[in-house]
Amino acid sequence: MRKILAALAAAVMLTGLSAAVPAAAQAAPPVFRDGNGLTVVKQPEWVKDSDRTFTFTVRSEQVARYSVLPGQVSGEHVIMVTLPEGYDSSGGTRYPVQYHLHGHPDYPNTPMNQLMFESSTTGGVPLITVAPNGSGRGWYTNWVNPPASIGQQNWQNFHLDQVIPFVDANLRTIASRDARAISGHSMGGFGAFHYAETRPELFGYVGAFSGGLDLLNQAQRAAVVGTTQLPGSGSPTVPADAIFGVPVWPLDTVWNAKSPAQHVGSLRGMGVAMYTGNGGNLTENPAQAVVEKVARDTNLVTRDHLAAAGIPHTFIDYGDGSTWAEGCNGKHAQPACLVADMKHFVGLLMGSLTHP
Numbered sequence: 001m002r003k004i005l006a007a008l009a010a011a012v013m014l015t016g017l018s019a020a021v022p023a024a025a026q027a028a029p030p031v032f033r034d035g036n037g038l039t040v041v042k043q044p045e046w047v048k049d050s051d052r053t054f055t056f057t058v059r060s061e062q063v064a065r066y067s068v069l070p071g072q073v074s075g076e077h078v079i080m081v082t083l084p085e086g087y088d089s090s091g092g093t094r095y096p097v098q099y100h101l102h103g104h105p106d107y108p109n110t111p112m113n114q115l116m117f118e119s120s121t122t123g124g125v126p127l128i129t130v131a132p133n134g135s136g137r138g139w140y141t142n143w144v145n146p147p148a149s150i151g152q153q154n155w156q157n158f159h160l161d162q163v164i165p166f167v168d169a170n171l172r173t174i175a176s177r178d179a180r181a182i183s184g185h186s187m188g189g190f191g192a193f194h195y196a197e198t199r200p201e202l203f204g205y206v207g208a209f210s211g212g213l214d215l216l217n218q219a220q221r222a223a224v225v226g227t228t229q230l231p232g233s234g235s236p237t238v239p240a241d242a243i244f245g246v247p248v249w250p251l252d253t254v255w256n257a258k259s260p261a262q263h264v265g266s267l268r269g270m271g272v273a274m275y276t277g278n279g280g281n282l283t284e285n286p287a288q289a290v291v292e293k294v295a296r297d298t299n300l301v302t303r304d305h306l307a308a309a310g311i312p313h314t315f316i317d318y319g320d321g322s323t324w325a326e327g328c329n330g331k332h333a334q335p336a337c338l339v340a341d342m343k344h345f346v347g348l349l350m351g352s353l354t355h356p
Contacts, residue, residue, distance in 0.1 A: 029054040030089045036166040037061065041076055047114060053082045055109045060162055062154040066135045067234030069105055074150070077133040079163065080109040082117035084126050087172070094172045096179035096353040097128045098346070099164070101188030101195075103333065105136030105233045116339055120346040126356045127346060128171060132163050136234035137227040137243070140184075140191025144245040144254050147238050160199055179354040181271075183207035183345060185338060186295065187227075189274075190215075193260035193302070196267060204353055205271035209341040210332055213274075214298035215259035221247055223294070261302040264309055271352050272306065272313035274299045275341040277330030280320040285331055292332035314348065316341075 029044035042057035057076050065074045072078075084095055100117070102108050108131035117129040134140055134155060143153035168175040182203050184192035189211015196206035212220045225240050225247055227233045240247065245254040256262075264272075276296040279289030296317070306313045318337070321328030327336030 027051070030171060032056055032166075032170045035169055037162045038166050044081070047080070047109070050114065050118065052085065052087075052118060053080065053114050055080045058166075060158050062152070062158040062162065063135075063138075064152070065150045066153065067137060067150060067236055067238065069107065069136045069234055072107075072133075077158075078107070078109050079133060080113060080117075080131040081167075081171070082114070082121065082129040083171075084121055084128060085124055087128075089172065091172065093126075093356050094174045095126050095128045096181070096349070096355045097130060097167060097171075097173050098181045098183060098349060099159075100129060100131050101134055101140055101182070101184030101191040102131060103184070103186030103188050104139075104227055105230075108133050112335055112338065115335075116342040119339060120342045125346060125350060127349065127353075128167075128173060130163070130167055132159055134159075134188065134191065136232075137238070139187060139224065139227075139243050140194055141243065141258060143243050145239065145242050147236075147242060149236050150238070153242075156195065156198070160195060160202065164202065174354055176354065177201055178204045181205035181207070181349050181353060183209065183342075184211060185209040185341075186212060186291075186333065189213065189295075190260060193267075194258060196270060197260055197263050198266075200266045200270060203270060205273070205349055206267065207273040207275070207341075207345045207348075208299070209275045209338055209345075210277070210292055210295040210299075211260075211274065212295055212298055213259075213302045214261035215244070215255045216262065217294065217298050217301070219294045220298055221255065223291070261298060261305055264302065264305045264311060267306070268309070268311050271348060272311065273316070273345055273348055274302065274313070275316045275318070275337075275344070277321050277324075277328070277332075277334070277337060278317070278319045279332070280330035284329070288331040288333060292330065295332060316344065 038058040044054040044056040047053045068074050138155040142156045146153040182192045189208030196203045228238045276299045279292040282289045318324035321330035325336050325340035
């Protein structure tokens with residue numbers, strides 16, 4: 001069982017992607033001020049070779065320490081932002097914002113995220129994209145039993161009560177539900193749906209790219225438990241019941257309550273989109289194929305609940321990826337698939353969100 005957990009959890013990683021934060025010699029990015037419970041540790045710096053994407057770093061008492069991946073400093077949260085072309089900090093134009101949540105175990109400031117954000121907003125698309133730190137195993141929730149070694153892990157409070165108003169206070173945003181979206185990949189897809197269902201007054205659109213949306217699915221539940229145990233998900237490791245509590249009936253009430261697939265009612269009136277492949281050829285990278293197959297199963301359950309509730313939604317099941325995008329093979333964390341997902345999703349946003 002431990003080997004299965006390890007394979008499921010480890011395969012969620014976007015292999016070979018690393019953070020890129022060196023500053024380039026362009027005009028200065030915006031300056032941020034402390035507020036909304038966040039302390040600015042590092043002011044915005046352009047990501048290399050970009051004049052639209054920058055990173056900055058904050059601290060929050062909601063997640064004062066956390067399990068770190070290589071290169072991270074516990075308690076310091078890197079956030080990456082891509083501005084629309086022509087953004088002017090002193091201008092009068094304001095923009096909608098898309099918050100995008102990374103997968104497990106990953107960083108917000110990867111070349112892959114930068115590619116997704118910039119390629120989907122070229123040609124004057126008026127959209128700000130924000131990618132906050134979610135840790136290798138944060139799972140975008142307030143943990144039930146955080147260990148003393150790292151203390152409270154209130155990721156939901158950090159993102160929804162602090163990061164969102166902080167961004168609105170420091171960038172030229174349209175600070176309203178009708179101009180705000182949330183999306184995510186894999187673990188981040190779970191987070192996007194969980195946040196949208198928990199705080200529907202914040203978001204006008206939600207999207208999941210191969211999201212793990214059904215915590216009643218035993219393979220998905222095993223993958224979550226696996227992330228708590230794997231050193232590759234962050235150091236230190238944490239107890240199996242740290243995030244959602246005990247994963248076994250009859251003590252699994254939090255798992256059931258926070259499973260997005262079964263609680264879609266609050267998404268009524270919101271734009272909803274899901275993207276998934278089927279894993280493609282199982283003989284090629286079988287671990288990534290199996291993880292995508294599990295993600296697809298959780299999306300199908302979510303789709304059925306949305307349909308039963310009469311909630312309009314977009315469901316893109318691109319199978320082995322051959323007709324979705326060049327280079328897409330239908331597997332989990334496949335860059336060509338994710339870029340195509342993001343471009344399609346941003347098109348939906350521009351047809352729905354308030355924007356210039």
